[in-house]
Each structure stands twice: as structure tokens, then as C-alpha cells.
Amino acid sequence: MGDLERNILGYAQSKGLVTGVGDDMFRIGPVKFFTDGSAGAGTAWFSIPYENDASNYGVRCLTQEQTDELTLAAHRAGYQIAPHAIGDAAISMVLNAYEKAYAELPDPDRRHRIEHCGWHVPEDLARMKAMKVIPAGQPTFLYYFGEGYYTIFGSERPQHCYPFKTWLEEGLHPSASTDCPVTSPDPMPCLYAMVARKSDTGKPLGTPQALSVAEALHLYTYEAAYGVHDEERKGRLIPGQLADIAVFDTDFFSVEPEAFLTAKCLITVLGGEVVYRADMA
Numbered sequence: 001m002g003d004l005e006r007n008i009l010g011y012a013q014s015k016g017l018v019t020g021v022g023d024d025m026f027r028i029g030p031v032k033f034f035t036d037g038s039a040g041a042g043t044a045w046f047s048i049p050y051e052n053d054a055s056n057y058g059v060r061c062l063t064q065e066q067t068d069e070l071t072l073a074a075h076r077a078g079y080q081i082a083p084h085a086i087g088d089a090a091i092s093m094v095l096n097a098y099e100k101a102y103a104e105l106p107d108p109d110r111r112h113r114i115e116h117c118g119w120h121v122p123e124d125l126a127r128m129k130a131m132k133v134i135p136a137g138q139p140t141f142l143y144y145f146g147e148g149y150y151t152i153f154g155s156e157r158p159q160h161c162y163p164f165k166t167w168l169e170e171g172l173h174p175s176a177s178t179d180c181p182v183t184s185p186d187p188m189p190c191l192y193a194m195v196a197r198k199s200d201t202g203k204p205l206g207t208p209q210a211l212s213v214a215e216a217l218h219l220y221t222y223e224a225a226y227g228v229h230d231e232e233r234k235g236r237l238i239p240g241q242l243a244d245i246a247v248f249d250t251d252f253f254s255v256e257p258e259a260f261l262t263a264k265c266l267i268t269v270l271g272g273e274v275v276y277r278a279d280m281a
């Protein structure tokens with residue numbers, strides 16, 4: 001945790017706990033700190049006010065200077081950084097900090113991320129691309145919170161949330177995840193939201209950003225591994241990679257996305273060993 005008030009970065013570093021240390025089952029990941037709140041709660045920090053409250057721009061957790069300082073300290077210490085940023089103003093602030101950190105200490109494959117990365121201004125797409133910053137978005141937010149986005153943002157802004165298709169086409173290596181425990185760890189609403197771009201109430205959320213089933217699985221497997229520098233070891237069904245495999249009772253490629261939501265896992269293989277079988281559960 002790299003937040004200003006609860007920063008354990010120096011302590012962790014003094015114990016040798018830097019990004020990448022560990023083994024296949026438990027490993028030190030990136031440094032996270034909060035720059036804003038959440039869209040659903042009306043606290044994600046935007047450059048324009050919320051539709052339902054013209055005085056509300058969300059909650060800004062850090063100044064630019066504080067963000068620069070936290071970022072530079074973690075960057076210098078060799079950590080991957082994954083700050084929480086959802087609103088466009090928070091995302092721009094993080095990118096400003098990354099530009100300064102990379103200017104001081106270039107490291108082209110560090111793969112700093114932006115955790116969530118809900119709404120960004122178009123110009124920030126080019127900045128993410130230039131610095132190879134990974135948008136680590138949560139399709140589950142569309143599913144569970146999409147209806148609420150309409151309440152606080154009206155009908156237009158929800159269409160521009162989490163542009164997974166654009167990120168993928170631009171080569172940003174977007175990953176998909178659930179943000180558990182914020183939402184259920186069930187991967188099915190996540191897959192559903194990437195392909196259907198709908199909330200659990202059926203509200204569409206930027207349908208042009210819908211992914212194919214193959215693309216959605218790619219984000220959830222290869223790109224998720226890429227986001228933690230692990231794409232050479234896991235994320236694909238090829239010789240030499242860890243055999244972490246789940247077999248489902250549903251062919252995702254031949255059904256409507258609604259059927260993903262009721263798919264059941266039949267077999268789970270972990271590192272080549274069968275660790276779960278539905279018929280033996």
C-alpha cells in the first residue's frame with residue numbers, strides 16, 4: 001500500500017519485498033495508492049461535474065506534487081506502480097507523474113498501470129501509448145454498476161467508460177479483472193460485460209467497445225499475465241506455459257453472452273494437476 005498516510009513502501013523495500021519477488025503461488029505485485037474514489041459513489045475525480053450535481057467533481061485524494069512524489073519513490077525503488085484512478089482528472093494526474101518519473105529514470109518495460117482507468121480524455125490515450133502504460137480495467141463494473149452510472153451521469157458519459165476495444169486496438173495491453181472483493185470474484189459477469197457491454201439490468205454501455213469472445217478471453221488470460229510481466233509463463237495454452245486450465249460446460253464461442261452467466265466449471269487444473277472436478281465435488 002503506497003498511500004500517503006499508510007505508506008509501507010520503505011519498510012517493504014528494506015525487507016527485499018519488491019515487485020516480482022516470490023513464487024508461482026504468492027508474489028509481490030505493484031504498488032497501489034488511491035488518487036480518487038469510485039464512479040458509482042460519485043467520488044471518481046472528473047474534469048467536468050457529475051450530471052446529477054453540478055457542484056460535484058468527485059474526490060481528489062492527492063495533489064499533483066504528492067502523486068509525483070509517491071510515484072517517483074516507487075519508480076526509483078524498482079516497483080511496478082498501479083495507482084487507483086477512475087475519473088479523467090485523476091488519470092491525467094497519474095500520467096503527469098509517470099512522465100516525470102520516466103524522464104528522470106527511463107525504463108521502457110516497467111509496465112506501470114492505471115488501476116480501473118474508467119474514463120480518460122482522448123489525448124491521454126496517446127500518452128498511455130507513448131509510455132506503455134497499461135489500463136487495468138474491470139468489466140465487472142459495467143455489469144454491477146452500469147445502471148447507477150446512468151443515474152449520476154445521465155445517458156452520454158456511461159457510453160465512454162472503460163473503452164476496452166480501443167485500448168486493445170491501440171496496443172495498450174488492457175487486462176480484465178473483477179476487482180474482488182469490491183465485486184464478486186466470479187469471472188462470468190466479467191466476460192459477459194466485455195462481450196455484451198451491458199449492466200445486470202440490461203443497460204447498454206458503449207456498445208462499439210464490445211469485444212469478440214476471443215478478444216475477451218485474450219484480455220482475461222494473456223493480457224492479465226502481461227500486466228504482471230508473466231506472459232512468457234502463463235496465459236496461453238501452449239507448450240512450456242503453466243497448465244492452469246478451467247474447463248466449462250459451455251462453449252463460449254457458440255452461445256449468446258447471456259449463457260456465460262450460468263456457465264459451470266467442470267474441471268480445474270492447476271500447474272498440470274487436477275484440483276477440482278464437478279462430478280466429485
Ligand SMILES: [Zn+2]
Pocket residue numbers: 084085115116
Ligand atoms: Zn481501486
